[in-house]
Amino acid sequence: MYARKLNGAWEEWDGKPLPFFASDPTQKFHVPQEWSEEEKMVRFGLHRVIETPLPVGKLSLSHTLVDDGGKPRKIDVFEETEAALLAWAAAKRWQVETGGLIVAGSAIDTGRESQSMITGAYSYSQANPTELIRFKAASGWVTLDAPTVAAIATAVGAHVQACFAVEEALATAIGAGTVTTIAEIDAANWPG
Known part of the structure; x- marks a missing residue:
């Protein structure tokens, strides 16, 4: 799961093209081959959400994203x-x-x-x-x-x-x- 910061709050990324690409689908953007997938995502403002494994037998009712040192952390509510x-x-x-x-x-x-x-x-x-x-x-x-x-x-x-x-x-x-x-x-x- 990835998230991006919008107006100061972390928001889950829905996987849809980011506005940069959606505005001109013909636009070419050079991504250096040596960039890892993680670097590519961060360059576009997307950060991997820090997740804690669910305890055995627990079902998450909902969750929120909070800031954890500049990275999004998922807080599950059981x-x-x-x-x-x-x-x-x-x-x-x-x-x-x-x-x-x-x-x-x-x-x-x-x-x-x-x-x-x-x-x-x-x-x-x-x-x-x-x-x-x-x-x-x-x-x-x-x-x-x-x-x-x-x-x-x-x-x-x-x-x-x-x-x-x-x-x-x-x-x-x-x-x-x-x-x-x-x-x-x-x-x-x-x-x-």
Whole structure:
């Protein structure tokens, strides 16, 4: 199984041609013969999913993909136990937290690396309020003033905090026995 990272979250690859090939099927692309299959997949943003063998006699009810040091790891849910539900809630929070948000009509990447870059830009803009900040967004280069950087940083911070607040509320509800299914976790009031 392979996955690719889209909007900060791992998503299973369905095996369909990637947009690069689908846009022009006649286009030739040279792939060096010495590349392994794994190298070819990684070059196109696909990573082999780290899987743990299923325990004997267990049937996976569902799974999610989480980030494990920059690689996708499959987390299987066998039974909706408290521990499994807590793990699912944490994985769902990470997925929503790093899945991006819209600020003033612009898509903002909220992956961990982007959060760090936004924090750095905010710190710089506070120390140098008259400086314009050059930033490479998903859509290309942008020039931001200090108030705009502050608005983006505040929105991202509020988004992240809202995600953790939902996970905390779910953890409490799971512990109390009032949330007992993965479906309830997925249907929680996640931001976005």
